[in-house]
Amino acid sequence: MSNSHVEVTRRAFIRTLLGALAAALVPGCNVGGPPDREQLIGYLTKVLRHDEAAAGLGQAYISADPAMQALSTEQWAMMLLQRIGVDLNKPPAIDVETLRRKLGQQVRQDFADETAVFVDGWLLSLTEARLCALVYRYRNSAS
Amino acid sequence: MFVDSRELSPRQVVECDLCIVGAGAAGIAMAREFIGTNKDVVLLESGGFEYDERTQSLYTGKNTGLPTFPVHLNRLRYFGGTTNHWAGHCRPLDAIDFEKKDWMPHSGWPITREDLEPYYPRAQPIMELGEYRYEDLGFFTGKTGLPDLPLDRERIKSAVYNQSPPTRFGTVYRDQLGRAPNIRVHLHANALRFNTDASAATVQDIDVACIDGPRFSVRPRTVVLAAGGMENARLLLLSDQVARHGLGNDNGLVGRYFMDHVLLRPGLDVSFTRLGTDLRLYHSVHDVAGGKMFAVLAATEQMLRREKMANFRIHLVLSGPRYRDPVGGIFSELDGYEGENPLVKGRDNSIAMHMVLEPFPNPESRVSLSATERDLFDQRKLEVKWLLTPAELSNAHRALELVALEFGRMGLGRGYGEIFRDDSKWPGNLEAGKHHCGTTRMSDSAKTGVVDANCRVFGVDNLYLAGSSLFPTIGYANPTPTILALALRLTDHIKGLS
Numbered sequence: 001m002s003n004s005h006v007e008v009t010r011r012a013f014i015r016t017l018l019g020a021l022a023a024a025l026v027p028g029c030n031v032g033g034p035p036d037r038e039q040l041i042g043y044l045t046k047v048l049r050h051d052e053a054a055a056g057l058g059q060a061y062i063s064a065d066p067a068m069q070a071l072s073t074e075q076w077a078m079m080l081l082q083r084i085g086v087d088l089n090k091p092p093a094i095d096v097e098t099l100r101r102k103l104g105q106q107v108r109q110d111f112a113d114e115t116a117v118f119v120d121g122w123l124l125s126l127t128e129a130r131l132c133a134l135v136y137r138y139r140n141s142a143s
Numbered sequence: 144m145f146v147d148s149r150e151l152s153p154r155q156v157v158e159c160d161l162c163i164v165g166a167g168a169a170g171i172a173m174a175r176e177f178i179g180t181n182k183d184v185v186l187l188e189s190g191g192f193e194y195d196e197r198t199q200s201l202y203t204g205k206n207t208g209l210p211t212f213p214v215h216l217n218r219l220r221y222f223g224g225t226t227n228h229w230a231g232h233c234r235p236l237d238a239i240d241f242e243k244k245d246w247m248p249h250s251g252w253p254i255t256r257e258d259l260e261p262y263y264p265r266a267q268p269i270m271e272l273g274e275y276r277y278e279d280l281g282f283f284t285g286k287t288g289l290p291d292l293p294l295d296r297e298r299i300k301s302a303v304y305n306q307s308p309p310t311r312f313g314t315v316y317r318d319q320l321g322r323a324p325n326i327r328v329h330l331h332a333n334a335l336r337f338n339t340d341a342s343a344a345t346v347q348d349i350d351v352a353c354i355d356g357p358r359f360s361v362r363p364r365t366v367v368l369a370a371g372g373m374e375n376a377r378l379l380l381l382s383d384q385v386a387r388h389g390l391g392n393d394n395g396l397v398g399r400y401f402m403d404h405v406l407l408r409p410g411l412d413v414s415f416t417r418l419g420t421d422l423r424l425y426h427s428v429h430d431v432a433g434g435k436m437f438a439v440l441a442a443t444e445q446m447l448r449r450e451k452m453a454n455f456r457i458h459l460v461l462s463g464p465r466y467r468d469p470v471g472g473i474f475s476e477l478d479g480y481e482g483e484n485p486l487v488k489g490r491d492n493s494i495a496m497h498m499v500l501e502p503f504p505n506p507e508s509r510v511s512l513s514a515t516e517r518d519l520f521d522q523r524k525l526e527v528k529w530l531l532t533p534a535e536l537s538n539a540h541r542a543l544e545l546v547a548l549e550f551g552r553m554g555l556g557r558g559y560g561e562i563f564r565d566d567s568k569w570p571g572n573l574e575a576g577k578h579h580c581g582t583t584r585m586s587d588s589a590k591t592g593v594v595d596a597n598c599r600v601f602g603v604d605n606l607y608l609a610g611s612s613l614f615p616t617i618g619y620a621n622p623t624p625t626i627l628a629l630a631l632r633l634t635d636h637i638k639g640l641s
Contacts, residue, residue, distance in 0.1 A: 103477060104554075110551075111551035112548075114548060116551070123547035123558045123563060124551075
């Protein structure tokens with residue numbers, strides 16, 4: 001096993017530990033249980049780490065389509081979760097890391113299936129374009 | 144031996160068995176093949192050993208096609224021809240390039256890749272290349288220890304390219320030709336026209352002129368015109384004393400189907416989602432098996448048939464980010480990468496993809512003679528109209544989309560293309576590949592081509608052509624290896640005639 005792998009494993013462990021501690025300290029968070037709708041949407045907004053840049057892409061993605069501009073954060077979340085087989089109304093026990101992993105698999109599958117969109121000159125998978133749109137809508141509605 | 148044609152007597156007649164017009168890649172390669180034979184060969188070269196402004200001016204002409212195309216700048220008119228500035232990228236055409244494809248009108252060679260298979264390896268050392276192993280990527284990855292990309296072979300493949308030094312034919316083969324007693328290389332000798340018998344069935348002699356010297360004629364038994372992708376057509380069109388529309392032009396095909404590779408540099412920028420991916424096999428040249436090689440991305444045959452596309456290749460070039468916001472880093476964690484984020488890196492966070500696309504043969508894309516402009520010898524200059532159709536644009540878009548999809552699928556990066564912003568017009572960096580092809584196309588019928596499968600001009604019993612003007616389609620590969628393979632095959636044919 002390489003040192004870099006050890007480092008990544010340690011980092012992932014610490015991240016999970018910190019996540020669990022943070023969840024325990026946040027009021028309304030069901031430690032060990034499934035997240036509620038709000039928490040699940042919150043998790044989705046954390047999947048992409050560079051949310052300002054992601055929001056920029058999200059804005060570009062929906063800018064040409066009034067129907068997409070009308071979608072709420074919750075609707076974007078629902079569409080995203082459907083792509084990975086998660087029901088927003090019946091959330092399973094899931095965390096951000098698991099969501100990220102499932103969405104990552106879906107992104108690669110999108111590229112394999114050519115389920116992709118052009119956004120401002122970039123070719124993005126449909127899933128990641130929707131993630132960007134969710135981040136944009138979330139930031140936009142929160143401000 | 145070399146002859147300075149300026150020292151000949153006016154109206155002197157030079158007799159020979161074989162006259163090759165043009166001392167570029169094809170002409171020099173053919174002349175070498177006759178060294179030590181019982182053939183008396185004359186090789187006519189317009190220029191001398193060095194670039195000369197007035198000689199080069201004979202190539203000037205008018206461009207009435209796409210504005211990106213300089214008529215006289217990308218070919219050279221002195222001993223060695225355009226090999227004096229070629230890049231040296233080498234690969235044979237693919238087998239599918241020779242086929243008649245139902246999705247590509249006017250495609251189809253009268254010969255196959257198999258017919259050229261004996262000649263490509265013979266051409267290899269002429270270009271100072273290593274072992275002939277273009278279809279053996281594993282050999283190169285094994286020798287270099289470098290990985291190839293885990294591509295979906297239904298879409299895109301890694302293809303081997305060889306890198307010539309690049310061989311300057313005029314320098315490398317000068318002494319050899321100079322020592323050959325049966326090869327006379329006439330420098331400063333500009334072929335003006337072919338004179339035929341009364342039925343235009345046999346070339347009897349060639350009018351030749353020097354800029355600062357006499358006019359004379361060459362009287363050969365056999366002629367090979369190897370003056371380049373534009374000039375071959377021009378000389379046939381100028382030979383209109385008996386054949387009123389030009390030699391070999393009974394069906395009006397000489398000069399038509401002019402093609403060049405479509406270049407977008409870059410066509411795509413890939414912004415990495417992870418750092419450290421080893422792409423050296425692609426963006427660097429490696430010493431392997433006595434030569435130099437690198438790899439490109441190219442269309443697979445399955446994909447071309449499925450999508451009914453023109454052939455293409457992609458060069459990976461380290462050039463740093465060319466766009467404002469490298470988005471790859473946004474998606475790093477989605478791609479399972481947790482190292483230093485590419486967003487915070489500079490030069491190493493992206494790679495440029497230079498695309499070379501095969502054009503569709505188009506009879507309206509053509510070279511012709513100017514009605515008004517004349518050169519130093521009062522010969523009509525060229526007019527070039529390089530045209531592309533919506534088919535090339537949609538193929539370019541799709542090719543780049545497929546590559547971008549692959550980089551996403553492999554979890555390596557995200558692709559940005561100007562062409563993705565607006566697919567209704569070419570990006571501003573559209574270029575021609577400087578590979579002039581198709582103007583005297585090879586075919587199995589005079590109704591659809593200018594030369595037959597043996598490179599002989601239809602209807603003229605002793606006139607042959609060599610060079611990329613013969614290519615009915617051009618694939619994605621640089622033309623020089625195929626020019627040489629055809630020239631060597633023609634050499635064998637001419638030797639067999641006697």
